[in-house]
Amino acid sequence: MNKITATVGLVALGAASIQAQNTAPAAGSQEATKPWSISATLRGFYDDNYATAPKQLERDSFGFEVSPSASLNLIRDQTALGLSYVYSGRWYEDREDLEDGEAWDHSHQLNGKLSHAFSPRFKVDLTDSFVIAQEPELIEPAGAGLSATGLRSEGDVMRNHALGSFSAGITENLTGVIGYANEYYDYDEEGFNSRSAYLDRMEHLGSFNLRAVVLPKTVLVGGYQYEVVDYHSDDRIGLPFGSLNYPAEERNSTSHYMYGGVDQSISPTFNVSLRGGAQYTEWDDIDEIREINAAFGNETEEDTWSPYVDANMTWLYSPGSYAQLGVRHQRAQTDVGFAITPDGEFVPNLDAQSTGVYGSVSHRIFGGFIASAIASYQHNEYDPEGFDSYGEDYIMAGLNLTYEFNRYLALEAGYNFDWLESDVDDAPGEDTRSYQRNRVYVGVRGTY
Secondary structure (H helix, E strand, C coil): CECCCCCCCCCCCCCCCCCCCCCCCCCCCCCCCCCEEEEEEEEEEEECCCCCCCHHHCCCEEEEEEEEEEEEEEECCCEEEEEEEEEEEEEEHHHCCCCCCCCEEEEEEEEEEEEEECCCCEEEEEEEEEEEECCHHHHCCCCCCCCCCCCCCCCCEEEEEEEEEEEEECCCCEEEEEEEEEEEEEECCCCCCCHHHHHCEEEEEEEEEEEEEEECCEEEEEEEEEEEEEECCCCEEECCCCCCEEEHHHHCEEEEEEEEEEEEEEECCEEEEEEEEEEEEECCCCHHHHHHHHHCCCCCCCEEEEEEEEEEEEEEEECCEEEEEEEEEEEECECCCEEECCCCCEEECCCEEEEEEEEEEEEEEECCEEEEEEEEEEEEEECCCCCCCEEEEEEEEEEEEEEECCCCEEEEEEEEEEEEEECCCCCCCCCCCCEEEEEEEEEEEEEC
16 A cells, blocks of 8 residues: 555544644744643553454454653744654563564654744745654554555654745735655565565655635635655565566656645635646656566556545534544555466556545543544555556544543543455465454553
């Protein structure tokens, strides 16, 4: 499955879902309280498939998690700065007989945000999110329509998302926004058909948008994005014998996005955003893939057009409560690098067409009792030459209940469900990817 494009405002849930999201108020906001906070969470959990393995290889485990965190928010008249760090250590009872340290998983999340308004017309925003982890929802957080692979990594994964944008008021009703985003992934797992071979890469995304206020609550948007995906693993993808394999760098691509849309404020607490257009993708370094396809009498697709859609709505329906719903469709990177047909043909695969639907709700039932839920569904379609269309469906859902005794102490309990149904097999007749996973947890959180 494929990458995520970050969307703010979603609730993070589940045993592995403590996200280091930056929540600094906007520059000049009167909502800022003390500039720093520290917290710690202790949870006990049960995970019935902690390795996200197919049914015949499932392993379950009880365990516990300890997670301290700290954040800093500095607000000035024109500048807002936010930093946060979260550590998580999880101990699995099922792995206690392994070598020292192997019963533990460790993750680190560091987030930063800087916003500065030079004047009412000119503003710059910078954000960065750095993670070292194993769980997919930390590496590529679910909930923005295009989720993570859904598969847990056996070793550490380092990823970094950086984003910068500059907004300039051209006229009173017209604003131009120039942006750049960078994503970097580096997996420890190496070798033929490893996560490193499939997913180690750097992505560059440049963008330009024009925003025109046509009505007091309506903004029309038109934009263009240019994306470069550069794989940097030295490992190869395919069968580890003969010539039926290719280097990871042959999946390099460039994409052009052209789109238009609207941002509509239906009420002060109900907002809708829509983007729609097209994505044009080219692969320029596929010499060995072309030879493999030719050996089986298949042509090689070197460029393609596909639809691009990104729509979401957010509703703050009461104090302390909100709901969000969205859908997203685009081509995206994937850890599916090849397939073998029932006839024994080897078929390389370059990327996926991904469609995701996601939603979340957080409701303050009464007093300090808060119920939150999040869910997403994603369908990935793979259609390489010579193979009938095949794909995967991934569902993630979570429920969290929190009772806040006061501003310093809270109890938590929750449940997370993951389900991957895949048509992709490493060998004909073998389902090596599909899995189900259930997690329950209960814990306590202290904040100062």
